[in-house]
Amino acid sequence: MDIIYLHQYFNTPSMQGSTRSYEMARRLVRRGHRVRMITSWREAGGKRDWSITHEDGIEVHWLPVPYDNSMGYRQRLQAFFRFAWHAGRRASRLPGDVLLATSTPLTIALPAVYASRSRDMPMVFEVRDLWPEMPIAIGALRHPLSIFLARRLERFAYYHAERVVALSPGMRDGVIETGYPPSQITVIPNSCDLELFAPDPSAGERFRALHPELGDDPFLLYAGTLGRVNGVEYLVHLAHALRKRRTRFKCVIIGAGSEARALHEIAMRLGVLDDNLFLYPPRTKQEIVDAFAAADMAASCFIDLPEMEKNSANKFFDALASGTPVAINYGGWQADLLNETGAGLVLSRDPVVAAGQLDDWFGDAEQHAGAGEAALTLARSRFSRDRLAEELEAVLQEAAHDSRVIA
Known part of the structure; x- marks a missing residue:
């Protein structure tokens, strides 16, 4: 044709x-x-x-x-x-x-x-x-x-x-x-682009080598647009709640958009910027692969709007393709997938409650490993x-x- x-x-x-x-x-x-x-x-x-x-x-x-x-x-x-x-x-x-x-x-x-x-x-x-x-x-x-x-x-x-x-x-x-x-x-x-996100043991190492400030601490990755509807401010407050719990868990945000400056200012005010929350400029698709390989969990989030539950977020499927467990703060069909398969976690919209969920979840090493395998299985079998x-x-x-x- x-x-x-x-x-x-x-x-x-x-x-x-x-x-x-x-x-x-x-x-x-x-x-x-x-x-x-x-x-x-x-x-x-x-x-x-x-x-x-x-x-x-x-x-x-x-x-x-x-x-x-x-x-x-x-x-x-x-x-x-x-x-x-x-x-x-x-x-x-x-x-x-x-x-x-x-x-x-x-x-x-x-x-x-x-x-x-x-x-x-x-x-x-x-x-x-x-x-x-x-x-x-x-x-x-x-x-x-x-x-x-x-x-x-x-x-x-x-x-x-x-x-x-x-x-x-x-x-x-x-x-x-x-x-x-x-x-x-x-x-x-x-x-899910299983070819692009094919396992590469050196990919995660490359990303961490470029960002020594992350050390070997586990981190949650958000890679996408920083627009109003994306509600990424939620992750800044989540980082603040995690800091109060004295956890080693960090948040990494990669992207650009209309809310970028506001996110920077809120992170500075809450004292989390460059402490347990890091804001990086956009990367190409190829470079994002390394970030997903290094991440312990990937996030997809939106403002509290029922219409967004019908969305089909790219970052959700990139996480599955890379075998990275997914965390989302909304309901709908993607939440149903995570609940059915164990490929990730549906977080509370309250960042304080969500911080506790992440702490508990990462305290179970077997659950974390199983979620990564479930994510990759879901990518291969359905997407x-x-x-x-x-x-x-x-x-x-x-x-x-x-x-x-x-x-």
């Missing part, structure tokens, strides 16, 4: 952020398909027009559209619509058998539908977040007209999709609530990226086939 793949925030392993689209696309190429990725180049300055590179067989079309997490809501919207306008024109000029568009942002539906109709090729829409449910829940969308238009855009995207891919059962249910046929929805969650890429390939082939039959 010739696949046109639209993802505004595509990353390669040498870049910061999620690499799901890259990993899926390169596996599709490996299975004999041609993939053209339409994406944005987010760095400010330099490039002014489209450029093309080839990344592991993927033909990547880059449009310069500066973007970072510190931007205000209006600036983000401008970036979304600028990309949508130019990406639609670009994609409509490329031949393809099927078009795959992945959110966020939901505005990706505009160029996807335009190109799909222009080229008379079916569209598969991948839902990474229930948008606009999330912006409404956190108050980013408040005006009734904005909410109305956002909901219309959501339904517009689903209405024109031959198939929908949802990243979690909760997201699937949200799509069904809009009236979309359940039989045309496939759940393909974020996945292997190779297997999930095959499922995505099947969805794309069904969409392309059904479209030809109807035509």
